[in-house]
Amino acid sequence: MRTAITERLGVEFPLFAFSHCRDVVAAVTNAGGFGVLGAIAYTPEQLDTELSWIDERVGGRPYGVDVLVPGKIDASALDRDARLADFIPERHRDFVTHLLSKYGVTGPVQPMGGSPDEFGRRVTAAGATGLIDVALKHPIGLIASALGPPPPEMVTGAREAGVPVAALVGTVEHARRQVAAGADLIVAQGTEAGGHTGEIATMVLVPQVVDAVAPLPVLAAGGIASGRQMAAAMALGAQGVWCGSVWLTTEEAETAPSVKRKMLTASSLDTVRSRSRTGKPARQLRSAWTDEWDSGQESPGPLPMPLQMLVAEGTMARVTAAAERGEPGALELANYFVGQVVGQMNQIKPAREVVYEMVSEFADAVERLARLSG
Numbered sequence: 001m002r003t004a005i006t007e008r009l010g011v012e013f014p015l016f017a018f019s020h021c022r023d024v025v026a027a028v029t030n031a032g033g034f035g036v037l038g039a040i041a042y043t044p045e046q047l048d049t050e051l052s053w054i055d056e057r058v059g060g061r062p063y064g065v066d067v068l069v070p071g072k073i074d075a076s077a078l079d080r081d082a083r084l085a086d087f088i089p090e091r092h093r094d095f096v097t098h099l100l101s102k103y104g105v106t107g108p109v110q111p112m113g114g115s116p117d118e119f120g121r122r123v124t125a126a127g128a129t130g131l132i133d134v135a136l137k138h139p140i141g142l143i144a145s146a147l148g149p150p151p152p153e154m155v156t157g158a159r160e161a162g163v164p165v166a167a168l169v170g171t172v173e174h175a176r177r178q179v180a181a182g183a184d185l186i187v188a189q190g191t192e193a194g195g196h197t198g199e200i201a202t203m204v205l206v207p208q209v210v211d212a213v214a215p216l217p218v219l220a221a222g223g224i225a226s227g228r229q230m231a232a233a234m235a236l237g238a239q240g241v242w243c244g245s246v247w248l249t250t251e252e253a254e255t256a257p258s259v260k261r262k263m264l265t266a267s268s269l270d271t272v273r274s275r276s277r278t279g280k281p282a283r284q285l286r287s288a289w290t291d292e293w294d295s296g297q298e299s300p301g302p303l304p305m306p307l308q309m310l311v312a313e314g315t316m317a318r319v320t321a322a323a324e325r326g327e328p329g330a331l332e333l334a335n336y337f338v339g340q341v342v343g344q345m346n347q348i349k350p351a352r353e354v355v356y357e358m359v360s361e362f363a364d365a366v367e368r369l370a371r372l373s374g
Contacts, residue, residue, distance in 0.1 A: 001359070003239040004217045005185070008164070009034060009062050009141050013359055014240025015230070016187075016219060017351070018066060022050045023252035026057045027351035032359075036064040036144060036242075044130035051138040062141030064166070067128045067154070069145050088307055091300045096315050099292055103329030105322045129153055136161045142185070144168065147196050147280070149181035168221070168242075170198025175209045179216060186213050187242045190222030194245040194339035196282045197222065197273060203236070210237035225341035227361025231369070234362075245339040250351040258323040259285070259336045260348070268343030277316070277337070279308030285342070287335035289316070 005014045012032030019025055025035030037054065039047050047065075054063060099105075128151070135143055136157050143158050144166040145151070150158075158165045159182075166185040167178035175186050188209040190202025198205075202222040210218045217240075220233035225246035233241050248255045249263055262285060272286040276293035279302055284290065293299050302308045322330035349357075 001362075003234075005219070005239040008217075011062060013355065014219075015355060015358060016064075016240060016242040017247055017355075018242060018244040019247045019253070021247070021252060021254035022054050024247045024250060024254075024351050025063055026054050027250075027252055028247070028355055029054075029058045029061045029063045031352040031355040033355050034062060034064065034141070036066050036142065038066045038068075038146075039131045039135065040068045040146075042131070044134045047131055048134045048137075051135065051140070055138060060139070062139075064142030064144060065131075065135040065138075065140050066144040066146050067131050067135070069128045069148050069151055069154070084306065084310060088303065088311060089300070092303060092311055095298065095300050096311060098298065099289075099333070100315070100318070103288065103333050105319055105327060105330045105333070107318060107322050107325070132157060136163060142166055144187070145178075145183070149177050150183055152182075155182035166219075168196075169209065170200060170205070172205075172208050172212045174198075175213050179213050183216070185217055185219065187219045187221050188238070189242070190220075191273070191283070192223030192340040193221050194248075194271070194283050194342075195337045196278070196280055197339075198281075202233070206233060206236040206238055222339060223341055225344050225358075227358045227363070228365045229341075230358055230362045231365035235369075244337075245341050246345060246354060247351055248336070248338055249345045249348055250354060251348055252351050255336060256320045256324060256334070258331060259320065259334050262287075262331075262334065263336075263338060263342050264346055264348070266338075266342045266345075268340040271338060271340055271342060275302035275308065277308070277312045277335075279303055279305035282337055283339055284337045285335035288329075288332040289319070289335055 001013050003014045011034045015033040017028035017033055018036045020038040020041050025037045029035040132154050142164050146168050150165050150167055155165055164184040167183040168187040168189050169175040169178055188206045190205050191197045191199050192202055206220045218238050219240045219242040220238035221242035224241045224243050230241050247253055249260055270286050271283050272290050273281045273283050274290040274294050276290050319330050319333045323334040
């Protein structure tokens with residue numbers, strides 16, 4: 001498969017796999033795709049370790065790193081002389097305690113990746129600098145800004161390292177801002193996608209973004225987990241596809257087994273855009289957690305990013321650990337970021353097999369379309 005993207009990045013298939021799991025990244029890259037490691041879960045030291053692990057296993061094949069740098073955050077909580085946790089209102093702490101008690105969740109508090117303050121500050125341009133610096137010291141083929149225009153430090157460092165910069169968008173206006181900020185590649189992500197998304201569907205968004213940023217290449221994201229969907233995205237003008245959810249039920253995925261089982265039985269109606277995990281609208285499995293935060297009578301409402309992340313991530317780690325022990329209430333609360341394609345994800349497979357199945361189905365779909373015009 002040859003597109004401008006495969007030629008520029010030196011990959012066999014224009015199939016990008018976003019994952020927080022190094023095993024998925026390596027497996028997809030080795031299968032001819034392009035793995036992209038989400039860096040938010042790691043300290044700079046941990047990220048260096050993860051990327052070194054990938055380097056050793058991909059034999060020089062290209063892969064990428066994705067850093068979360070939102071354009072808007074709760075600036076009042078970023079005073080370097082204060083602890084971020086001090087900005088969490090008592091009513092939100094009480095609500096979490098209430099939820100854990102209501103659903104009978106037991107067990108100790110689970111550690112986050114670094115201190116809560118360190119975790120929260122990673123989602124700022126300043127906080128992400130350490131992650132960007134580490135990433136660019138490795139032989140990566142792409143660095144992506146997941147939730148806002150790439151900061152100048154990212155663009156400058158990437159240019160010096162000869163690494164293209166990608167940026168995710170949910171509207172045409174966002175795409176134009178990303179181009180102005182120095183992005184080399186735009187990922188047009190529809191509302192069907194897991195994680196942070198806008199409100200415009202992929203089928204509508206992709207051709208608009210393709211036209212708006214031409215001649216820059218565009219990847220399509222959101223609602224893509226099969227070769228037929230990949231072919232549809234390419235027909236809309238995309239040079240490739242960016243997939244995240246489909247890898248969550250692979251053998252290598254970081255997804256907790258209890259959550260993976262929920263995904264395998266979920267339908268496409270079982271996701272919701274909710275601010276309950278990060279403070280910004282993010283598509284995830286609907287669960288008691290999203291219901292309680294979004295519409296529960298006692299909910300104080302989610303906090304802005306990054307404060308809601310501090311409230312949610314440590315608590316959800318505890319919930320997930322309890323769900324792994326089979327606690328019924330924890331199973332009700334447990335969830336994870338996933339898109340509407342969860343309704344197609346009903347088998348556990350190796351990531352390599354997912355790549356090959358998508359490419360084979362893509363070829364069949366293209367051949368079928370060619371026959372229509374023959």
